[in-house]
Amino acid sequence: xxxxxxxxxxxxxxxxxxxxxxxxxxxxxxxxxxxxxxxxxxxxxxxxxxxxxxxxxxxxxxxxxxxxxxxxxxxxxxxxxxxxxxxxxxxxxxxxxxxxxxxxxxxxxxxxxxxxxxxxxxxxxxxxxxxxxxxxxxxxxxxxxxxxxxxxxxxxxxxxxxxxxxxxxxxxxxxxxxxxxxxxxxxxxxxxxxxxxxxxxxxxxxxxxxxxxxxxxxxxxxxxxxxxxxxxxxxxxxxxxxxxxxxxxxxxxxxxxxxxxxxxxxxxxxxxxxxxxxxxxxxxxxxxxxxxxxxxxxxxxxxxxxxxxxxxxxxxxxxxxxxxxxxxxxxxxxxxxxxxxxxxxxxxxxxxxxxxxxxxxxxxxxxxxxxxxxxxxxxxxxxxxxxxxxxxxxxxxxxxxxxxxxxxxxxxxxxxxxxxxxxxxxxxxxxxxxxxxxxxxxxxxxxxxxxxxxxxxxxxxxxxxxxxxxxxxxxxxxxxxx
Amino acid sequence: xxxxxxxxxxxxxxxxxxxxxxxxxxxxxxxxxxxxxxxxxxxxxxxxxxxxxxxxxxxxxxxxxxxxxxxxxxxxxxxxxxxxxxxxxxxxxxxxxxxxxxxxxxxxxxxxxxxxxxxxxxxxxxxxxxxxxxxxxxxxxxxxxxxxxxxxxxxxxxxxxxxxxxxxxxxxxxxxxxxxxxxxxxxxxxxxxxxxxxxxxxxxxxxxxxxxxxxxxxxxxxxxxxxxxxxxxxxxxxxxxxxxxxxxxxxxxxxxxxxxxxxxxxxxxxxxxxxxxxxxxxxxxxxxxxxxxxxxxxxxxxxxxxxxxxxxxxxxxxxxxxxxxxxxxxxxxxxxxxxxxxxxxxxxxxxxxxxxxxxxxxxxxxxxxxxxxxxxxxxxxxxxxxxxxxxxxxxxxxxxxxxxxxxxxxxxxxxxxxxxxxxxxxxxxxxxxxxxxxxxxxxxxxxxxxxxxxxxxxxxxxxxxxxxxxxxxxxxxxxxxxxxxxxxxxxxxxxxxxxxxxxxxxxxxxxxxx
Numbered sequence: 001x002x003x004x005x006x007x008x009x010x011x012x013x014x015x016x017x018x019x020x021x022x023x024x025x026x027x028x029x030x031x032x033x034x035x036x037x038x039x040x041x042x043x044x045x046x047x048x049x050x051x052x053x054x055x056x057x058x059x060x061x062x063x064x065x066x067x068x069x070x071x072x073x074x075x076x077x078x079x080x081x082x083x084x085x086x087x088x089x090x091x092x093x094x095x096x097x098x099x100x101x102x103x104x105x106x107x108x109x110x111x112x113x114x115x116x117x118x119x120x121x122x123x124x125x126x127x128x129x130x131x132x133x134x135x136x137x138x139x140x141x142x143x144x145x146x147x148x149x150x151x152x153x154x155x156x157x158x159x160x161x162x163x164x165x166x167x168x169x170x171x172x173x174x175x176x177x178x179x180x181x182x183x184x185x186x187x188x189x190x191x192x193x194x195x196x197x198x199x200x201x202x203x204x205x206x207x208x209x210x211x212x213x214x215x216x217x218x219x220x221x222x223x224x225x226x227x228x229x230x231x232x233x234x235x236x237x238x239x240x241x242x243x244x245x246x247x248x249x250x251x252x253x254x255x256x257x258x259x260x261x262x263x264x265x266x267x268x269x270x271x272x273x274x275x276x277x278x279x280x281x282x283x284x285x286x287x288x289x290x291x292x293x294x295x296x297x298x299x300x301x302x303x304x305x306x307x308x309x310x311x312x313x314x315x316x317x318x319x320x321x322x323x324x325x326x327x328x329x330x331x332x333x334x335x336x337x338x339x340x341x342x343x344x345x346x347x348x349x350x351x352x353x354x355x356x357x358x359x360x361x362x363x364x365x366x367x368x369x370x371x372x373x374x375x376x377x378x379x380x381x382x383x384x385x386x387x388x389x390x391x392x393x394x395x396x397x398x399x400x401x402x403x404x405x406x407x408x409x410x411x412x413x414x415x416x417x418x419x420x421x422x423x424x425x426x427x428x429x430x431x432x433x434x435x436x437x438x439x440x441x442x443x444x445x446x447x448x449x450x451x452x453x454x455x456x457x458x459x460x461x462x463x464x465x466x467x468x469x470x471x472x473x474x475x476x477x478x479x480x481x482x
Numbered sequence: 483x484x485x486x487x488x489x490x491x492x493x494x495x496x497x498x499x500x501x502x503x504x505x506x507x508x509x510x511x512x513x514x515x516x517x518x519x520x521x522x523x524x525x526x527x528x529x530x531x532x533x534x535x536x537x538x539x540x541x542x543x544x545x546x547x548x549x550x551x552x553x554x555x556x557x558x559x560x561x562x563x564x565x566x567x568x569x570x571x572x573x574x575x576x577x578x579x580x581x582x583x584x585x586x587x588x589x590x591x592x593x594x595x596x597x598x599x600x601x602x603x604x605x606x607x608x609x610x611x612x613x614x615x616x617x618x619x620x621x622x623x624x625x626x627x628x629x630x631x632x633x634x635x636x637x638x639x640x641x642x643x644x645x646x647x648x649x650x651x652x653x654x655x656x657x658x659x660x661x662x663x664x665x666x667x668x669x670x671x672x673x674x675x676x677x678x679x680x681x682x683x684x685x686x687x688x689x690x691x692x693x694x695x696x697x698x699x700x701x702x703x704x705x706x707x708x709x710x711x712x713x714x715x716x717x718x719x720x721x722x723x724x725x726x727x728x729x730x731x732x733x734x735x736x737x738x739x740x741x742x743x744x745x746x747x748x749x750x751x752x753x754x755x756x757x758x759x760x761x762x763x764x765x766x767x768x769x770x771x772x773x774x775x776x777x778x779x780x781x782x783x784x785x786x787x788x789x790x791x792x793x794x795x796x797x798x799x800x801x802x803x804x805x806x807x808x809x810x811x812x813x814x815x816x817x818x819x820x821x822x823x824x825x826x827x828x829x830x831x832x833x834x835x836x837x838x839x840x841x842x843x844x845x846x847x848x849x850x851x852x853x854x855x856x857x858x859x860x861x862x863x864x865x866x867x868x869x870x871x872x873x874x875x876x877x878x879x880x881x882x883x884x885x886x887x888x889x890x891x892x893x894x895x896x897x898x899x900x901x902x903x904x905x906x907x908x909x910x911x912x913x914x915x916x917x918x919x920x921x922x923x924x925x926x927x928x929x930x931x932x933x934x935x936x937x938x939x940x941x942x943x944x945x946x947x948x949x950x951x952x953x954x955x956x957x958x959x960x961x962x963x964x965x966x967x968x969x970x971x972x973x974x975x976x977x978x979x980x981x982x983x984x985x986x987x988x989x990x991x992x993x994x995x996x
Contacts, residue, residue: 389624397620404672405672416665419657423653423654430638436594474557474558
């Protein structure tokens with residue numbers, strides 16, 4: 001490896017250095033404020049370092065990692081999302097355990113896992129990234145060790161996610177047995193040579209897909225989602241719902257593209273079918289929830305369903321560029337929106353007496369009590385619902401455009417039906433937020449920290465900016481994908 | 483730039499009204515009033531009366547007055563493109579005038595967060611102005627959706643006893659149909675790409691595309707559904723009685739007066755001209771829905787005991803005439819439809835203002851608990867009488883001109899449907915007079931002590947009476963304003979029906995006839 005290789009991996013190196021720095025700092029002097037600040041700074045630095053790494057992109061560094069602009073774009077996204085989560089968690093975790101410092105160390109490691117996934121072009125790096133991400137998340141979810149809900153959530157996630165990883169690993173092993181290669185591109189070539197006749201290929205495909213679909217919580221692999229989302233600390237849920245899913249989606253998309261798995265029509269059509277199930281089941285089940293975290297959990301299942309539409313669009317090679325562009329935009333918009341929605345839950349539950357279990361009535365009258373936070377939630381919900389002027393609308397427009405270009409009418413009608421159902425439960429939260437003072441009783445204090453207000457402002461601005469002036473991002477996406 | 487300025491003025495005025503509450507609770511309504519007045523004056527000052535030279539599109543360049551195009555998302559051929567012609571101008575003036583009425587109607591009604599209330603009123607106006615001005619379909623959709631949010635908040639926060647249900651229903655109906663329209667818009671643009679090799683969402687580029695009949699039919703249906711839900715036409719009207727009844731007075735005035743008109747405008751501007759063939763095939767169905775709406779709305783209106791619900795169902799009935807006029811697609815019927823949009827906007831806004839005033843004073847909308855109000859509030863009684871007569875189509879008032887023109891135009895295309903639709907005039911008389919009798923006549927409840935209209939309310943009423951009289955006695959300026967637009971729309975999308983020949987003969991009539 002030479003200097004250029006290191007430059008290409010700069011974000012990963014910064015994150016690794018950040019993890020070591022945090023470890024040393026914690027050993028030397030325990031101070032949650034300092035640790036949180038350091039973690040946020042390292043994460044932002046990692047995001048910014050993508051700019052330098054982009055100068056040498058695209059560059060294959062070892063057979064495992066490919067530093068192209070696509071990977072770097074998502075590293076930037078994950079870095080910023082991680083930094084926001086770190087700042088959000090600062091007040092949240094200090095209320096919980098006695099020693100909240102390691103929380104931030106785990107967060108940096110989880111972000112690093114997500115970045116490795118963005119870089120991954122090889123099954124080994126895929127598994128490394130996925131495990132780094134998942135194992136950090138087990139600990140992050142269980143971090144408030146004195147409450148029962150997080151422990152339950154962590155145990156569930158540990159067992160099920162571990163099983164999913166093992167499933168995927170076994171699938172990859174079978175693929176290796178059939179093709180003799182583990183790099184994504186080589187895998188595709190190997191499959192083309194061996195043909196689809198081999199009997200191990202079908203179970204291999206099923207196992208790999210099931211493992212990754214579990215991480216994305218696609219129906220029917222979604223059953224863990226509401227419990228884990230509900231039990232995990234709110235900032236961690238935000239991270240899990242946005243960064244962890246986006247990273248796995250990116251690597252899945254890259255696996256399909258590099259190995260050209262879109263040749264296997266059956267496989268892609270199953271994806272389309274699961275997309276429809278996810279859209280409908282996610283939205284219908286979300287209707288029944290009165291717990292906001294569970295509602296958002298089901299809504300995230302639906303959103304992943306929308307995203308899966310791009311796999312069907314990719315069947316036609318002419319539309320692949322548009323589909324990947326749409327998926328990238330959707331992931332960015334979805335990450336910003338999800339972080340914003342869970343950010344709000346974090347900010348209101350740092351003060352609330354009820355932890356982790358935020359019911360609709362806890363946001364009652366938020367508009368009149370804390371207008372800025374209510375605006376954050378309003379913007380986030382409208383974006384999730386895909387109402388114009390928000391990032392979510394442009395993202396949905398992208399998906400519709402991509403699907404129309406491939407004439408996937410069934411998927412489009414499921415999208416319309418799903419979104420129409422979705423409006424109801426998003427609006428219900430807005431309705432609760434606008435209830436008048438005489439209609440509810442909630443004891444809550446306004447947020448006093450400048451951090452919460454600052455983050456709310458940043459997130460509102462980001463979502464609106466992506467919704468009103470998305471053209472520069474559109475151009476950038478187009479320039480890196482063509 | 484003046485059109486973008488108009489929208490910006492309203493948006494900023496809304497923001498200002500919101501914040502003005504911090505200084506004094508009375509300041510927001512003054513801010514809102516000044517904003518909308520300023521916007522109206524600005525519009526009248528900026529609107530040219532002669533077609534502009536800047537507008538040189540391939541499609542009927544003659545009738546456009548103003549045009550503005552700024553690059554926005556060139557990746558998809560989306561531009562911030564606004565244009566104004568006589569029709570948009572007419573509807574903009576109506577929007578802003580009814581905006582003033584809405585602010586006047588809610589002058590002393592709102593105690594809870596008056597700043598945000600006025601802001602939402604003004605933002606709704608901004609959204610509606612955007613709908614009437616946008617000629618980029620993406621932008622049109624954006625305004626179409628965005629105008630719902632302040633309206634939703636108006637109903638959900640300041641509405642009456644069952645506001646949650648009504649607000650949700652309103653939003654979900656319009657959103658779900660809106661999504662279908664988005665789908666249709668994208669399909670349309672993609673068809674444009676396939677035919678011209680250039681992706682564009684501009685109305686001018688998408689006019690006159692040829693479609694595979696099946697695709698054209700489905701795409702047209704996407705637009706049609708979105709617009710008829712908003713109009714509303716039978717059987718998509720069920721959101722309307724709830725939303726109107728539960729909304730605060732200003733909300734009902736805006737909903738009935740202008741939001742419904744965006745549906746009619748969409749049909750006239752987009753749905754029919756973009757898909758002339760499919761629309762022509764579909765016309766009998768649409769007209770059937772129109773007649774069904776007229777009769778069904780009238781019967782249900784008669785069955786109501788709630789004052790606001792009665793007026794709401796009468797809207798369903800009256801909007802049926804608009805649907806009929808539009809799909810008859812000849813000069814007379816179209817003039818009638820446009821006239822109906824304006825006249826119905828004014829007369830229904832007045833009735834909702836009355837209903838709001840009654841509810842504010844009596845704390846009920848139940849007509850069973852009214853009765854004999856004329857003795858206690860003669861000015862209210864007289865106003866109600868005037869607008870009830872307008873609503874039932876008394877000659878000399880705007881609604882009569884509108885409905886008469888629609889029926890006249892329709893008769894040349896579908897005489898039987900015209901005969902059925904004219905039943906609507908009879909039934910309108912029944913429910914309007916029934917309403918008068920229930921609420922204002924009979925023995926008054928002597929324990930009741932209520933205030934009559936004050937000067938502010940009488941001023942608003944007088945303005946609307948004047949408007950209706952003017953529309954009824956001297957409709958020519960309105961007809962002249964809409965005429966070139968309607969001519970060019972019909973030229974862009976000719977319906978080759980057997981009575982097309984009649985049209986050309988009839989086209990001369992509104993010029994001098996009335």
